[in-house]
Amino acid sequence: MAGLLESVRHTLGDTLFYWAFSPAIKIVLLLFVGLLPLISYLTFAERKVLGYMQARLGPNRVGPWGLLQPIADVMKLLVKEDTLPIQAVKWAFILAPGLVVGPALIIFSVIPIGPREGELGHVNWFITDVNTGLLFIVALATIGVYGLIIGGWASNNKFSLMGGLRSAAQMISYEVPQGLALVGPLMLAGTLSLVGIVEAQRDQHVWYILPQIVAFFIYLVAGVAESNRNPFDLPEAESELVAGFHTEYSGMRFALFFLGEYANMIVVSAVATTLFLGGWLPPFPHLLPGLAVIPGPIWFALKAFVFLFAYIWFRGTFPRYRFDQLMDLGWKWMIPLALLNIFFTGLIKLWVSGGFH
Amino acid sequence: MTSPFVQPFGDEGLGDNLLNRSEEMELNFGPQHPSTHGVLRLKLKVDGERIIDCYPIIGYLHRGTEKLFELHPYFQNVPHTDRMDYVAAATNNLAYVGAVEKLMGLVVPPRASYIRVLLCELQRISSHLLWLATHAIDIGAMTPFFYTFRERELILDLFEEYCGARLTLNCMRPGGMPHDLPVGWIEKCRVFVDGFLPRIDEYEGLLTENRIWKKRTVGVGVLDPQVAIDYGITGPMLRGSGIDWDMRKTMPYEVYREVQFDVPLGKNGDTYDRYLVRMEEMRQSNRILRQCLDQIPEGPIMAKRPRVMKAVKDGEVYHGIEGPKGEIGFYIVGDGTPNPYRCHVRAPSFINLQSVPELCKGALIADLVAIIGTTDIVLGEVDR
Numbered sequence: 001m002a003g004l005l006e007s008v009r010h011t012l013g014d015t016l017f018y019w020a021f022s023p024a025i026k027i028v029l030l031l032f033v034g035l036l037p038l039i040s041y042l043t044f045a046e047r048k049v050l051g052y053m054q055a056r057l058g059p060n061r062v063g064p065w066g067l068l069q070p071i072a073d074v075m076k077l078l079v080k081e082d083t084l085p086i087q088a089v090k091w092a093f094i095l096a097p098g099l100v101v102g103p104a105l106i107i108f109s110v111i112p113i114g115p116r117e118g119e120l121g122h123v124n125w126f127i128t129d130v131n132t133g134l135l136f137i138v139a140l141a142t143i144g145v146y147g148l149i150i151g152g153w154a155s156n157n158k159f160s161l162m163g164g165l166r167s168a169a170q171m172i173s174y175e176v177p178q179g180l181a182l183v184g185p186l187m188l189a190g191t192l193s194l195v196g197i198v199e200a201q202r203d204q205h206v207w208y209i210l211p212q213i214v215a216f217f218i219y220l221v222a223g224v225a226e227s228n229r230n231p232f233d234l235p236e237a238e239s240e241l242v243a244g245f246h247t248e249y250s251g252m253r254f255a256l257f258f259l260g261e262y263a264n265m266i267v268v269s270a271v272a273t274t275l276f277l278g279g280w281l282p283p284f285p286h287l288l289p290g291l292a293v294i295p296g297p298i299w300f301a302l303k304a305f306v307f308l309f310a311y312i313w314f315r316g317t318f319p320r321y322r323f324d325q326l327m328d329l330g331w332k333w334m335i336p337l338a339l340l341n342i343f344f345t346g347l348i349k350l351w352v353s354g355g356f357h
Numbered sequence: 358m359t360s361p362f363v364q365p366f367g368d369e370g371l372g373d374n375l376l377n378r379s380e381e382m383e384l385n386f387g388p389q390h391p392s393t394h395g396v397l398r399l400k401l402k403v404d405g406e407r408i409i410d411c412y413p414i415i416g417y418l419h420r421g422t423e424k425l426f427e428l429h430p431y432f433q434n435v436p437h438t439d440r441m442d443y444v445a446a447a448t449n450n451l452a453y454v455g456a457v458e459k460l461m462g463l464v465v466p467p468r469a470s471y472i473r474v475l476l477c478e479l480q481r482i483s484s485h486l487l488w489l490a491t492h493a494i495d496i497g498a499m500t501p502f503f504y505t506f507r508e509r510e511l512i513l514d515l516f517e518e519y520c521g522a523r524l525t526l527n528c529m530r531p532g533g534m535p536h537d538l539p540v541g542w543i544e545k546c547r548v549f550v551d552g553f554l555p556r557i558d559e560y561e562g563l564l565t566e567n568r569i570w571k572k573r574t575v576g577v578g579v580l581d582p583q584v585a586i587d588y589g590i591t592g593p594m595l596r597g598s599g600i601d602w603d604m605r606k607t608m609p610y611e612v613y614r615e616v617q618f619d620v621p622l623g624k625n626g627d628t629y630d631r632y633l634v635r636m637e638e639m640r641q642s643n644r645i646l647r648q649c650l651d652q653i654p655e656g657p658i659m660a661k662r663p664r665v666m667k668a669v670k671d672g673e674v675y676h677g678i679e680g681p682k683g684e685i686g687f688y689i690v691g692d693g694t695p696n697p698y699r700c701h702v703r704a705p706s707f708i709n710l711q712s713v714p715e716l717c718k719g720a721l722i723a724d725l726v727a728i729i730g731t732t733d734i735v736l737g738e739v740d741r
Contacts, residue, residue, distance in 0.1 A: 050499075053500060054499070054500050054502075054503035054504070055503055055504060055507050056503055158382065158384050159384075162406065165405075166406075230497065230499075231497065231569055233497070234723075237497070237723070238391055239391055239392040239494060239495040239496070239497065239726050240392070240722055240723050240726050241722075242390060242391060315499065316499065316500050317498075317500065317563070318497070318498065318567070318569055319493070319496040319497040319498035319564075319567065319569045319570050319573055320496060320497025320498075320569070320573070320723075321569055321572070321573075322572065322573055322721060322723040322724070323406055323721060323723060324721065325572050325573075
């Protein structure tokens with residue numbers, strides 16, 4: 001990969017090259033070449049995978065194998081009437097979808113999909129490496145909840161309000177174990193920087209899914225709950241609350257909520273990949289050194305897709321939890337487990353470093 | 358209405374502070390709601406998500422079917438019965454033609470009787486499949502929906518081959534059947550019957566031991582046996598509460614005396630037991646189908662009947678059968694003309710629906726959809 005970039009640099013010349021890989025350009029590339037197509041094709045993949053799981057074909061009318069379906073969907077949502085209920089609180093109603101989708105997209109600025117390309121100056125496979133990256137992610141993920149609550153409240157619809165309240169309760173119950181689950185890998189790596197955590201996994205020759213298996217599963221469950229997906233899709237629960245917080249939304253505003261949900265799925269998958277599956281690192285570096293030929297971003301994508309597939313798989317398999325059962329699971333099981341995990345991680349770390357002597 | 362609901366914090370001397378204060382909200386659940394199975398409207402009084410009171414409002418699908426019966430001759434009324442429980446037309450047909458036959462004193466030939474039982478058991482399976490699909494999707498399990506529709510499609514194909522219609526079958530006549538079975542129908546039905554049992558295991562594999570499914574259904578909407586009897590509840594709902602009452606066994610009609618089958622019973626009367634009862638009923642229906650296919654005799658399919666059927670003056674009759682949702686019965690009064698003087702339908706959905714307010718008191722909204730799902734109502738039959 002470095003060689004490729006080097007040849008590009010020779011062709012373009014230094015000034016043009018560094019301009020082309022400046023953060024601004026990277027953000028544009030990430031959004032319009034990376035994320036938005038990825039999200040729209042994730043909906044397509046979901047419908048296809050679910051289709052095959054459910055003994056049907058999924059979308060197959062628009063374009064070859066239905067490949068243009070997401071584009072048709074977006075076009076439809078763009079030209080649809082964007083209704084604003086008379087009784088809605090206007091500014092909050094308009095603000096809410098942005099609050100959901102914005103933070104979810106911003107999180108990607110700190111997620112490293114590949115290593116630092118040190119020999120090429122500032123051209124890295126991430127937009128920025130914040131030394132408090134993990135905190136940054138947790139903080140931004142929390143903002144998304146406000147979008148759901150505000151959207152549910154501003155619609156002035158009882159079902160929406162209930163959806164908003166459910167999402168508030170759910171997020172509070174699940175952000176705590178999620179945050180606690182992140183502490184495990186953090187203690188092992190000794191840094192909050194996501195790049196640093198992956199590099200620590202490389203240097204310690206172990207992916208943190210092995211020592212932190214408990215934290216991994218807690219993070220996964222909490223992540224599913226965080227992104228409001230089955231079996232934790234209570235805030236929208238279409239069979240109970242019609243569509244929950246986005247009952248009153250239509251057109252592109254509805255699409256933004258949708259976008260936010262899928263962006264959150266990708267965020268959770270990407271963070272789980274970074275923290276527990278070694279990010280861009282190829283597996284078995286000693287047994288199969290040949291795998292390093294495949295560039296880091298591709299490894300990263302492969303690992304993240306495992307999680308995304310699991311998301312779709314869950315949706316095809318599980319019924320929905322009930323509101324109180326979900327809180328039970330969060331407070332009575334996951335939080336104590338996460339605390340114990342931190343405790344034992346600390347003990348073992350102390351023991352390994354000889355702190356007991 | 359008074360309610361047995363107890364406030365979560367109670368009045369145990371905590372005082373009237375903010376923590377204890379809760380406001381009730383009225384919530385219109387339906388008539389346009391994804392999981393009210395049609396146009397049922399429930400006026401709920403809720404405290405947060407907890408239901409304090411529930412008041413069902415029906416009539417959004419009222420089409421005056423019972424009045425229509427009075428305007429047509431006996432044999433022209435069969436299509437009206439299709440449109441009551443529109444997912445179980447064959448059993449409706451059978452209840453109606455059974456009542457007319459009782460009134461006229463017609464004796465149905467055995468082959469026609471066997472064809473009726475075949476169609477009715479297929480119909481029971483298809484109705485239960487539709488129930489399972491919607492019940493599961495109400496609880497959030499999406500996949501069983503597509504699996505059950507796959508098998509339901511096969512049953513509808515069999516219906517289509519027999520009478521040309523898939524949903525509103527109009528497949529019986531007073532005195533017998535309109536057509537004999539088409540050539541090859543029995544073989545096709547046998548293929549379905551042989552392939553169906555593994556499919557039930559497939560649905561059960563997704564749900565029966567699923568922890569979330571059990572959490573959502575065990576202990577939810579418990580129907581006390583005595584309450585069930587008091588409300589006049591019939592069908593799988595009654596049997597889910599452990600009461601052994603199946604019209605096919607207790608008051609056998611057609612050829613149910615000549616086939617072997619068991620009546621599954623529940624223990625606790627909760628949503629989960631009703632689910633298990635219906636799953637087992639599909640297996641038993643399959644068993645009945647197999648025996649009918651083996652035993653079906655040759656012979657005529659229509660009794661000797663007068664060209665214009667007239668009931669005796671002041672003749673009245675009630676005939677009930679075991680439909681997929683409970684006892685469906687027709688009460689017909691004749692007045693010596695070719696039209697019935699009055700026809701009343703004992704609709705199981707309507708009577709079972711009465712238990713919903715009782716079942717959902719103190720439950721959460723999420724439980725309400727599970728309870729509606731397991732009541733298995735069809736609004737066409739509730740409103741008629």
